[in-house]
Amino acid sequence: MRGRLLPSLNAIRTFEAVARYNSFTRAAEELNVTQSAASRLVRSLEEYLQVPLFTRQSRRIELTDQGRFYNELVRDSLDLIEAGTVELISSKEGKGTLTIGMLPTFGTRWLVPRLPSFQEAHPEISLNIISSDGELDFTKERIDVAIRFGHGEWKDAIVDPLMGEEIQVVCSPKLMQGEHPIISYDSLRYHRLIRHSTRPNSWDHWFRSVGAHREDQQWGPTLEHFFMVIQAAVAGLGVALLPTFLIEDDLRSGTLVTPFTDRIAGPGAYYLITSAAKSELPRVKLFRRWLLGQLA
Structure with missing residues (x-):
């Protein structure tokens, strides 16, 4: 069996230092060797x-x-080796930094308010939360766990379902007091429908689910994150379709209202995704156990 085709790691390390400083002299000083x-x-x-x-x-x-x-x-390779080395050293007895790749609005409105109980139970673990909602790459993003919306299809990972999503139509009270209040499905044709860029088919799903016809609809802005969609709806830019658990405070305060009673199951769910390579690290196991316990 053929071994790896690799040059001397000492030569690799020296080359990287010389390239970083653009100098043999400075690289030699860092590596504690002679310039020659x-x-x-x-x-x-x-x-x-x-x-x-x-x-x-x-x-x-x-x-x-x-x-x-x-x-x-x-x-890039040396950066990964260094990060992995620091991680293993710091992870002794569960210590270290847990990096969570988080959907921005889900993190702000659901996870972050619950994190104090995790931090209180495990003060030895530092938390690093980053916005992460694109293609999932644990190595590139340097994250331990992620929360994503989808259908549970992620390779080389441990996937735990967290919750489904119930969606409903909401708008600013100003639209209900305007010339065309939303009193029926047909009333929606007088208003712009706000879209979420990663859920392009949500409105089609809603119209099919309630048995309404989507005719002559006007499209409003397309926005990247739910918190943007929420603010656009509050500002009166149009009618939005939003997960109920993300807008409970807005509904209680009256900044958003619901023209219809329909609450439809969204086409997907939220999942906790754990890197298979890091699943046995103490801090990762503790967080996974805690988060699933929050939903018990």
């Missing part, structure tokens, strides 16, 4: 790869095109 030793290691790497990584002109050096390509690859 650093130069020899980079030369050996070039000979192994059979491509020049630097152009050398008197006292100046500059990365070649091949050198720039290889430097990006090496830098």
Whole structure:
């Protein structure tokens, strides 16, 4: 069986330092070696790869095109190794930083208000919450767990269903007091329908579910996050279709009203997604157990 095709890791480390400083002298100082030793290691790497990584002109050096390509690859790889090393050291006995990739509005309105109980139970764990709602990549985003909306289809991960989604039509009270109050499904044709960019078919799903015809509808703004959709509806930019649990405070305060009593099950659910590679880390196991317990 063929082994890995890898150059000397010491040469790789030296090349990255030289490329970062654009100097053999400064790289040698960081690595605590002589300048000639650093130069020899980079030369050996070039000979192994059979491509020049630097152009050398008197006292100046500059990365070649091949050198720039290889430097990006090496830098990213060393960053991952360093991050993994720090993580393992800091994760002893459950300590360290838990990084959560979070849907922005779900995080702000549902998870964050509940996190004090987790922090109180596990003060040794630091929390790092980042906005994350695109394609899920644990390595690239450097996250331990994520919360996503979908249908439970994520590879190389442990997927736990959290909750479904109940959606309803809401608008500003100003629209109900205007020339065309929303008193029937047909009334919607006088108003702009606000759309969520990651849920482009939500309105079609709602019209089918309530048995209404979507004719002559006007489209309002398309927005990326639910908190933007909520604010657009509050401002009177149109009629919105929103998950009930995200707008409970707005409905209680009266900044949003519901023209219809219909509450429809949304086409999907929220899931906790845990990186399979990190699932046994103490801090990850503690958070997963705590979050699922919140829904028990």
